[in-house]
Amino acid sequence: MKESTIKDTVGSLKISEDVISKITCTATKEVSGVAEMATMPTSFKGLVTKPVVPNPVKISVREDVAIIDVYVNLVAGAKIQEVAQQIQSNVKASVQSMTGIAVSKVNVHVISIVFGDAEDKH
Numbered sequence: 001m002k003e004s005t006i007k008d009t010v011g012s013l014k015i016s017e018d019v020i021s022k023i024t025c026t027a028t029k030e031v032s033g034v035a036e037m038a039t040m041p042t043s044f045k046g047l048v049t050k051p052v053v054p055n056p057v058k059i060s061v062r063e064d065v066a067i068i069d070v071y072v073n074l075v076a077g078a079k080i081q082e083v084a085q086q087i088q089s090n091v092k093a094s095v096q097s098m099t100g101i102a103v104s105k106v107n108v109h110v111i112s113i114v115f116g117d118a119e120d121k122h
């Protein structure tokens with residue numbers, strides 16, 4: 001588990017990437033048009049197997065600046081570009097305000113569109 005350290009004259013604060021990931025998931029799910037966080041297919045010797053991902057968020061922190069990749073499934077009929085921009089804005093604001101870590105990029109990966117019985121949670 002990686003941690004980001006913020007140093008101050010009084011001491012230091014360590015924030016694990018798991019915390020940043022949870023903030024990111026919550027901020028993403030708040031956006032209208034998001035059906036769910038996505039699962040990513042895993043591969044075994046080049047063959048795609050069933051989708052498995054414990055965390056649909058990838059975080060890279062260098063020199064107290066984060067780059068966040070978010071993998072989502074959207075509701076059918078959602079305007080992809082608008083939803084992606086809202087996710088970027090919401091994730092960046094939430095992570096920066098809660099952790100104090102600067103976010104330089106939020107990359108949104110739309111994996112699938114959910115049709116049928118899945119409802120927009122908003």
